[in-house]
């Protein structure tokens with residue numbers, strides 16, 4: 001024989017729903033005039049003080065009477081968040097480090113950069129840097145220093161920061177696209193310049209069609225053509241700095257740094273210069289712009 005539980009089924013709101021209510025209230029309070037906002041903040045502080053006092057009592061009682069229950073409760077993400085918000089337990093280093101990065105992220109993003117925390121081990125925070133944080137320019141170094149200082153100062157157990165390499169991007173030119181048939185122009189090929197005009201160790205700008213500027217880099221006699229548009233904001237690369245020694249091309253506008261021979265952006269993972277098929281035929285450089 002089965003019996004039916006007479007108690008009503010109660011469904012507790014999810015953590016996301018509770019957090020959503022808090023966010024909505026914070027947004028609403030931000031729109032109040034100054035005196036009303038001060039009242040709202042005092043109300044919030046007073047309620048939080050009551051909660052903190054009660055939580056401290058509960059935690060003390062559990063610590064002496066039922067430590068196993070306390071340990072299990074602390075593993076619950078919502079309870080953990082509540083206790084750490086009230087300063088009753090210290091957040092773990094990863095939580096603390098992510099909180100620190102939330103504070104510096106707006107500054108990084110306003111310069112086109114970002115940071116992701118990978119792990120913390122033996123006092124070292126391992127991070128991946130994105131966008132302008134990861135380039136060759138002075139501003140990149142400044143942004144990297146900002147991340148390091150924030151983590152070392154803001155997380156007591158972190159004494160150093162290591163930058164992990166980002167995943168390489170694939171190169172985009174296919175072998176098929178280099179094929180040239182009997183009527184090259186019909187296939188979108190344009191006779192660009194005598195190969196001898198493209199100086200070794202330099203970047204050359206070629207206007208091949210009214211709508212198509214192209215830059216060609218010559219690194220140790222290896223020619224690579226790109227559309228004349230930076231992957232960041234599409235601005236022209238005419239005055240980009242080609243460093244043959246380390247094989248990089250740095251955009252003059254905001255310092256995005258590229259591998260000169262693949263167009264892979266070293267500053268922003270996944271970003272890439274648009275490489276164009278190029279071949280040298282009878283001393284002439286041909287570039288395929290498309291039809």
Ligand code: FES
Nearest residue numbers: 230232251254256
């Ligand atoms: S770095 Fe901004 S347009 Fe090139």
